[in-house]
Amino acid sequence: MFLRLLYESFRRQRRRKLLAGVAILLGTTAVTAMLALATTIGDRIHQELAVYGANIVVTPVADSLDVKVGGVNLKPANGGAYLHESDLIKLRGIFWANNITGVSPELRVDSVAIVGNMNSAPIPVKERGLWFDHDLGGLRTGAPQLHPWWKLTGQWPQLFKGSDTFQVVLGASLAKRLNLKVGDGFILNGPTQQAVDGHGQASAVGIVSTGDDTDNEVLVPLQIAQGGLGADNAVSRVEISARTKPEDAFARSDPDKLTGKKHDLWYCSPYANSIAYQIREAIPGANAEQVRQVEQSEGTVLSRISGLMWLISAAALLAAGFAVSAAMATAILERRAEIGLMRSLGASRSAIALLFYSETGLLAVFAGACGYLIGSSLAAWLGAKIFATGTATTFASIHIATVLNPVLLPIVVGLALIVAIAGSTPAIRQALRMDPSSILRADA
Amino acid sequence: MRVLEETLSTPGTESVISLNAVTREYASHGNVVRALDSATFAINSGEWVAITGPSGSGKSTLVNMLGCLDRPTSGTLKIDGTDVASMSATELDRFRADKIGFIFQQFHLIPYLSAIENVMLAQYFHSMTDESEARVALEKVGLGARISHLPSELSGGEQQRVCIARALINNPPILLADEPTGNLDAANQKIVANLLGELHRYGHTIVMVTHDPEMAALAQRKIALSHGKVFCHPTSSSRMIRLQR
Numbered sequence: 001m002f003l004r005l006l007y008e009s010f011r012r013q014r015r016r017k018l019l020a021g022v023a024i025l026l027g028t029t030a031v032t033a034m035l036a037l038a039t040t041i042g043d044r045i046h047q048e049l050a051v052y053g054a055n056i057v058v059t060p061v062a063d064s065l066d067v068k069v070g071g072v073n074l075k076p077a078n079g080g081a082y083l084h085e086s087d088l089i090k091l092r093g094i095f096w097a098n099n100i101t102g103v104s105p106e107l108r109v110d111s112v113a114i115v116g117n118m119n120s121a122p123i124p125v126k127e128r129g130l131w132f133d134h135d136l137g138g139l140r141t142g143a144p145q146l147h148p149w150w151k152l153t154g155q156w157p158q159l160f161k162g163s164d165t166f167q168v169v170l171g172a173s174l175a176k177r178l179n180l181k182v183g184d185g186f187i188l189n190g191p192t193q194q195a196v197d198g199h200g201q202a203s204a205v206g207i208v209s210t211g212d213d214t215d216n217e218v219l220v221p222l223q224i225a226q227g228g229l230g231a232d233n234a235v236s237r238v239e240i241s242a243r244t245k246p247e248d249a250f251a252r253s254d255p256d257k258l259t260g261k262k263h264d265l266w267y268c269s270p271y272a273n274s275i276a277y278q279i280r281e282a283i284p285g286a287n288a289e290q291v292r293q294v295e296q297s298e299g300t301v302l303s304r305i306s307g308l309m310w311l312i313s314a315a316a317l318l319a320a321g322f323a324v325s326a327a328m329a330t331a332i333l334e335r336r337a338e339i340g341l342m343r344s345l346g347a348s349r350s351a352i353a354l355l356f357y358s359e360t361g362l363l364a365v366f367a368g369a370c371g372y373l374i375g376s377s378l379a380a381w382l383g384a385k386i387f388a389t390g391t392a393t394t395f396a397s398i399h400i401a402t403v404l405n406p407v408l409l410p411i412v413v414g415l416a417l418i419v420a421i422a423g424s425t426p427a428i429r430q431a432l433r434m435d436p437s438s439i440l441r442a443d444a
Numbered sequence: 445m446r447v448l449e450e451t452l453s454t455p456g457t458e459s460v461i462s463l464n465a466v467t468r469e470y471a472s473h474g475n476v477v478r479a480l481d482s483a484t485f486a487i488n489s490g491e492w493v494a495i496t497g498p499s500g501s502g503k504s505t506l507v508n509m510l511g512c513l514d515r516p517t518s519g520t521l522k523i524d525g526t527d528v529a530s531m532s533a534t535e536l537d538r539f540r541a542d543k544i545g546f547i548f549q550q551f552h553l554i555p556y557l558s559a560i561e562n563v564m565l566a567q568y569f570h571s572m573t574d575e576s577e578a579r580v581a582l583e584k585v586g587l588g589a590r591i592s593h594l595p596s597e598l599s600g601g602e603q604q605r606v607c608i609a610r611a612l613i614n615n616p617p618i619l620l621a622d623e624p625t626g627n628l629d630a631a632n633q634k635i636v637a638n639l640l641g642e643l644h645r646y647g648h649t650i651v652m653v654t655h656d657p658e659m660a661a662l663a664q665r666k667i668a669l670s671h672g673k674v675f676c677h678p679t680s681s682s683r684m685i686r687l688q689r
Contacts, residue, residue: 001561001564001565001567001573002568004557004561008556011556012556337552340552341554342565342569343513344513344540344546344552345541345546345570345610346537346538346540346541346542346544346566346569346570347537347541347569348534348537349533349534349537350534435514436513437504437507437511437513437514
């Protein structure tokens with residue numbers, strides 16, 4: 001009988017139910033789209049801001065080298081020391097290892113280049129050893145990943161073990177100064193190498209334009225720079241790109257002064273500070289610091305966008321709630337006689353409330369599920385539009401299976417239920433307060 | 445007052461309804477309106493009582509209280525031995541489902557449910573539905589062949605008989621009929637009157653509100669209301685037999 005009454009209420013009040021359903025659908029579509037964007041926007045913004053470089057820099061505690069990112073000097077120079085390249089694998093074992101998306105170690109060497117024949121005058125050049133496409137415990141990473149704005153002509157160097165020659169990439173300004181182009185060879189020797197010993201035969205496989213000091217450098221595989229310096233396994237600086245949580249007051253807490261649960265909460269939050277802290281713990285002699293410019297930009301952008309999204313979601317849900325309330329009030333008014341009759345037959349208030357709440361709940365579940373599907377598609381489309389990479393984006397090009405976040409489904413349906421129940425409660429309460437005898441007589 | 449109460453109850457018979465100084469007041473525009481004024485009477489089990497009176501005399505107020513849809517402002521109202529004034533709203537709902545069967549002037553059938561489903565609706569809110577029982581109830585009121593018809597496909601008399609079947613389905617001790625023939629033509633009025641007479645013979649207690657003197661005459665006793673006050677008159681049941689003929 002319950003199902004019969006439920007079915008008939010949908011069949012007989014199709015327009016009212018449709019109105020309420022559409023309101024819930026629109027609300028949940030907006031909420032799903034906003035939630036889906038909010039949950040992925042951190043990654044998207046991180047990807048976008050990754051063009052500004054790493055957000056964590058690791059240097060030896062007693063580093064003598066400048067910490068520069070994008071030309072900004074972040075650290076005064078002091079005494080020299082090196083990190084061990086072999087220690088970098090420990091980054092894959094820290095608590096937030098999966099949030100580390102890129103690692104780029106470097107080793108700077110003051111070298112000389114001899115272009116032409118052996119009698120040519122050696123020209124001092126800055127040599128920088130880097131990873132270009134390195135496998136760090138399953139994470140393929142390197143300098144090109146962390147510096148996506150570098151414009152390369154040719155290819156990145158590869159290391160061929162046992163070969164007398166090695167591949168390098170020249171900074172655009174240096175290439176011009178040395179009058180070298182892709183495919184040319186020259187001698188590149190580090191401080192411990194002599195031109196006469198046959199080492200240092202470099203082959204330029206690419207020319208890179210970076211817009212910074214790198215334009216005057218020679219980029220070589222890290223191992224070559226280590227050989228030139230005579231310091232195997234040495235790394236002078238590591239740039240790390242990590243997905244982080246926007247910085248807040250708690251993020252700036254001193255972990256050593258936090259106790260118990262607060263320390264655990266700080267440690268287990270993906271703040272750039274806490275990831276840097278974990279890196280310091282993992283790598284002996286390392287000083288890891290967040291690059292505030294990038295981190296703060298990311299945090300500011302994220303918090304503003306998130307705030308806007310929450311505002312839109314709340315407004316959409318509120319509007320849906322009002323629409324449901326209006327639709328239910330009308331629907332209940334139309335069924336006053338029915339309610340009066342049910343009461344006179346001994347139906348308790350809770351039994352009648354259950355009937356109406358079931359109607360609303362069923363509507364909310366259906367409309368919420370539809371809103372979830374449409375909202376997910378909308379989020380995918382909006383995401384593709386906002387973070388477009390130049391390719392045309394259409395609904396047809398979005399694969400729904402790849403944009404559905406199953407975690408959102410219960411959340412969205414739950415929100416739809418809350419909104420529908422909250423919206424219909426005033427009307428249902430009013431219906432239950434009505435005097436059944438007056439309803440029955442008024443109907444007569 | 446005690447004398448009146450004693451005269452209204454048949455000695456040695458159990459009162460299924462008893463009112464003692466029942467008053468019902470409403471607030472209206474800052475004033476207190478006394479819709480029922482110290483009503484004291486009793487109705488015995490198996491009795492057929494007609495409640496009559498002009499508009500505004502307090503009939504609706506009295507029916508609402510007898511039907512457990514309202515509670516007295518003061519006084520004691522006992523139905524089947526239970527004081528309903530002290531019951532919570534939830535208890536009153538349950539009590540109403542158990543004790544009262546309503547027969548309405550306007551039938552109040554759910555238009556989208558068939559005759560049998562309308563009867564089963566009362567079962568649903570009482571305990572659980574039983575289609576065979578509902579069918580038997582409809583057969584008893586002569587609608588065995590019309591069980592799957594919608595109210596719109598039934599005549600006024602047939603609709604009222606569905607309403608009677610619905611009122612009877614949970615076997616309540618009291619049938620409360622509010623102008624049961626007020627919307628019927630003479631032929632259907634006769635059918636419904638006969639049906640009520642038959643129910644009375646089977647021992648049902650019937651409390652019937654009516655404007656119709658002929659219907660009121662069928663009852664064993666008439667309770668007249670005027671300006672919220674109760675006046676009682678014994679009535680012969682001979683008229684009912686005459687109507688049946």
